[in-house]
Amino acid sequence: MHEMLRKRIPITAGMLLILVCISVSISIVGATQANNVEDQNMAYKDPSKPVETRVEDLLKRMTLEEKLGQMTQIERENATADVMQRYFIGSVLSGGGSGPGGANSNATAKQWFDMVSEIQKASLGTRLGIPMIYGIDAVHGHNNVYKATIFPHNVGLGVTRDPELLKRIGEATALEVRATGIPYAFAPCLAVCRDPRWGRCYESYSEDPKIVEELTSIIDGLQGEVPPNWQSGYPYLQGKKRVAGSAKHFVGDGGTVNGINENNTVIDWEGLLKIHMPGYFPALKKGIATVMVSYSSWNGVKMHANHELITKYLKEKLQFKGFVISDFQGIDKITSPPHANYTYSVEVSINAGIDMIMVPYQYTEFLDTLKDLVSKKVVPMNRIDDAVSRILRVKFAMGLFEDPLGDSSLENEIGSQAHRELAREAVRKSLxxxxxxxxxxxxxxxxxxxxxxxxxxxxxxxxxxxxxxxxxxxxxxxxxxxxxxxxxxxxxxxxxxxxxxxxxxxxxxxxxxxxxxxxxxxxxxxxxxxxxxxxxxxxxxxxxxxxxxxxxxxxxxxxxxxxxxxxxxxxxxxxxxxxxxxxxxxxxxxxxxxxxxxxxxxxxxxGKLARTWFKRVDQLPMNVGDKNYDPLFPFGFGLTTDGSSSGSPSPSSNTKPPKTKVETKAENQAEKEERKAQRQEEKALKQEEKDMRKAQRLKEKETRKEEKDMGKVEKQEGKEEKRELKETQEEKAKRKATKQEEKDKRKQERQEEKKKKQEEKDKRKQERQQEKEKRREEKDKRKAEKHHEEGKNDEI
Structure with a gap:
């Protein structure tokens, strides 16, 4: 009997093993079929679907945490697999000098590529598999990478006045950036530098907005040329050898008072449109993917908190459909000192219309703060959905869902001989x-x-x-x-x-x-x-x-x-x-x-000067067309090798500078008529903007009334909700009071700074006077000694 049992056990075990295997196989097949059915129902995974259909489908599947993660851009040193997956991070950047192995590590293109790929793989491992977008400052070539081609800075490229050259530089830069696995460049800079005392003036092509406008051709090289009849403002990217660009810094960064970085640009609406905005119009027509906001202020309002310009003008009036990104820790600087009231900074920046926040280090604080503001309805859910839709739209346009990992075969593009020859040509033309x-x-x-x-x-x-x-x-x-x-x-x-x-x-x-x-x-x-x-x-x-x-x-x-x-x-x-x-x-x-x-x-x-060369610093700011224009070398000046000139015949002459498209003193009657028509057009545009703002205020008033009526209904639903509403109102009042305090504080600081500068000026004046008196005394003393010596000689 026992012998018979021993003989049957192997047979029974074998049958059980077979049954288990069949069961597992059926489960795997079933799961695979279920996944296939699920994938078929996920429109966002289907590249044949229109981009807007894919965006809508993916957005409705996302949790609040996943949405907020997409709005967050962190520094690469924090982008571990755990962080990317736990917080659903949407974007990563390399700050200046930040690369594999740390700053100035001479990392190879392959090391860069591998680093970016590992971060991307972590993103693809999340529930919905949304790829991250990696960005970097490639502002004169792929300038963070060892052995990359370094092109002349924009201050030199503006001298060339050569849109075709800029397009080729954009193409070369895109190839070298893609060679490291990176699909997004924080370029071009469309600043119109009006004062060379500004520390970022070399990032600007010219003091002339027309030159800046013409040289947006670099976008055609970075992103590829849009097809005919492309919808202005809609993001475009032409394949895996191009990169998404970022027009920056919106807007007026080159016009700050005394050229002080991140300072206040004081100019009326007409002047803003005429001088600082022109570069953005062609950028949107060329399908620029993103727009980066300026640290600076416009007439006292921080650009990172400027709802009128970001939402009302850029997004609604100009119909920009890509995403708006902050500058590096830009929202922190809304308050003075930075990060003084972070809740307020997050609230006003998101509500102003910024979609992605460059928050390299304090990303958990940002996410927690924004989530709390959404739960309290201080930041409305439709604002979050708008931001995330824009980010997803760019990612779909870039093809990241189909090809998230880049092309390692481009490695040899870094510092290639062809690119170096192009840079050499650019140098020649920029002198x-x-x-x-x-x-x-x-x-x-x-x-x-x-x-x-x-x-x-x-x-x-x-x-x-x-x-x-x-x-x-x-x-x-x-x-x-x-x-x-x-x-x-x-x-x-x-x-x-x-x-x-x-x-x-x-x-x-x-x-x-x-x-x-x-x-x-x-x-x-x-x-x-x-x-x-x-x-x-x-x-x-x-x-x-x-x-x-x-x-x-x-x-x-x-x-x-x-x-x-x-x-x-x-x-x-x-x-x-x-x-x-x-x-x-x-x-x-x-x-x-x-x-x-x-x-x-x-x-x-x-080369011809793309900016005015002053005689003395006390002449600044001085730009072509100004009333008291008395430069050392005027705008447009430049000798050729045979000694001829397209500018003034001699650098210090008082002759008028060469006429340009922005010069306001042209005597030709046709030009006068053109300016008159332009003024009328700008006046009409200004009135249109005024009417738009008025309509928006009425709309907001109606919205507030609806929210107030809704609040009355909600009050009846429970004591707890009433208390929460009261807390929200108290917080709002507190924020308002804090904002007023900060405003008063900034006003006081400006007054103190003005007083301090005047005191320093008076002190320097007094010191110069004392020095002058001292020199006079020494001169008189030497003269007296000389007479005394001569008297002694006479006595001898």
Missing amino acids: VLLKNGKDPKQPILPLPKKGGKILVAGTHADNLGLQCGGWTISWQGESGNNYTTGTTILKGIEATVEKGTEVVYKENPEKGSLKDGGFSHAIVVVGEVPYAETKGDSLNLTIPHPGPNIISNVCEEVKCVVVLITGRPVVIEPYLEKIDALVAAWLPGSEGQGVADVLFGDFPFT
């Missing part, structure tokens, strides 16, 4: 020849390649970091040749001259050391040190030490060409008589060979 010979009839440029002995001097001649400027590898930029790859101006000169021509490099020659050196010419390369944003704000705009000394020491002894490496016009008039030839090279980037190409005549000088 402006401001002076060519002390006697214009005897120009010294182009320099001879053959024979002679050439001195190259200056702090910026053999320094890639200084040559590239801010926003290169790190946020503030670096000094030295170890941070990226390229060609310094010195190396470009050495590669250009013919055999037998001696090139001698002395960074800072001592006074009197060059007379017997036998130099036929000297090239002095000096300028500003790298900076970004507020750290670049300047009250004096002088060339940093030892630049002025180098100019004097060299140019007093050798026939010299001075090449300025600066992010803006600087004080140069005191040295102008000593200089034989003067070239503005701006911040040329990694390809210094382009400077040598033009100095030695392989290509001509063609």
Whole structure:
């Protein structure tokens, strides 16, 4: 009997195993079929469906937590798999200098690609599999990445006035950004810099809004050209070799008082439309995916809290359908000091119309605060749905749901020879020849390649970091040749001259050391040190030490060409008589060979100033068309290599600057009629805006009445709800009081600052007077001593 049982056990176990396997197989098949049915019912996963259908389908499936996560952009160092999945994070960024391995790590394109891919895989592992969007500041090439091509900053590109060149630069930048797995660039900057004291002036193409408008062609390169009849304001992206762009910083960032970064832009509506808004009109027509808000204020209202401009004008009037993103910790700066009332900052920024918040570090506080505001109906649910719909629309337009992981085969695009040649071309076209010979009839440029002995001097001649400027590898930029790859101006000169021509490099020659050196010419390369944003704000705009000394020491002894490496016009008039030839090279980037190409005549000088070059800082702000326009070099000025000029015949002359499309003093009758028609059109637009705001106020009044009536009904539903409503009203009153306190505080701070500046001014005036008196006393003393000495000699 036992033997029979032992024989049956294996048979029974085997049958059970077979039954289990069949059951599991049926379960798997059933689950797969169920998943397939579920996928078929998920319209958002079907690329054949219209984008709006996919957005609507996905939005209705999302929880509040998933929606708020989509509105959150965090720094890559915080983007662990756990954080991405726990908080449903919608976007990640690299701040300036932030990459794999930390700041300035010289990470390869593959390391960047792998990092972005791992973060993306975490996002795809969430319940709905919504891909994140990774963004980076690629403002003059893929400038955070080692070995990437660094193009000239915008201040130089504006000089070219070449939309086709800008389009090609956009294409090259997009390829290099995509090579690292990143699909989103925080570019282009459409600021119209009206005061060079601003630390971000080099990010602006020009003081002329027409030039800024024309050079939005870079968007065609970054995102691809929209098809005919594309709906203006609707986001567009042409395939996996392009990147989503961001028009920034909306709006008026280049017009702040005294050029102070993040300050107040004081200008009327007509002026805002005419000077600071023109770049955004073509950007929307070109399908720009996102718009980034400015840190600055417009007539005292922080742009991050400006509902009228963000929602009423940009979204409703201009019909922008992409998403609006804050700047880095931008909502914190709504209050003074920053982050002083974070609940208020979150409330007003979201209600103003910002869809995605760049909150690199304090993302949990942001999410908790926003969720609480939504639960209390301070931020309405339809505002959340609008924001998330816009973010999803961009992600669908980018093809992220179909191809979330990028293309690793693009790795060799980083710093490719073709891109470096393009950057070299851009450098050549961005140079402006401001002076060519002390006697214009005897120009010294182009320099001879053959024979002679050439001195190259200056702090910026053999320094890639200084040559590239801010926003290169790190946020503030670096000094030295170890941070990226390229060609310094010195190396470009050495590669250009013919055999037998001696090139001698002395960074800072001592006074009197060059007379017997036998130099036929000297090239002095000096300028500003790298900076970004507020750290670049300047009250004096002088060339940093030892630049002025180098100019004097060299140019007093050798026939010299001075090449300025600066992010803006600087004080140069005191040295102008000593200089034989003067070239503005701006911040040329990694390809210094382009400077040598033009100095030695392989290509001509063609650049024309895209901004006014002042004589003295006390003239600022001074822009073309201003009443008291008396520049050192006027807007549009630029000599060609043969000494001719498209601007004034001499830099210090009082002749009028070359006429431009924005000049207000044209004498032609047709232009007068055109301006009259334009004023009438702008007046009509202004009235239309006024009527729109009036209608909106009536609408909001009706909405408030409806909410009030609804509140009365809700009061009857329970004592607890009544108490909650009372708390909400108290919080509202508290916020209002806090807002008034902050307003009063800012007013007091401005008054104190004004008083302090006046005191400092008076103090400096007094010190100058005392110094003057002291010099006079010393002079009288020396004179008396001289007479006394002469008297003694007579006695002897």
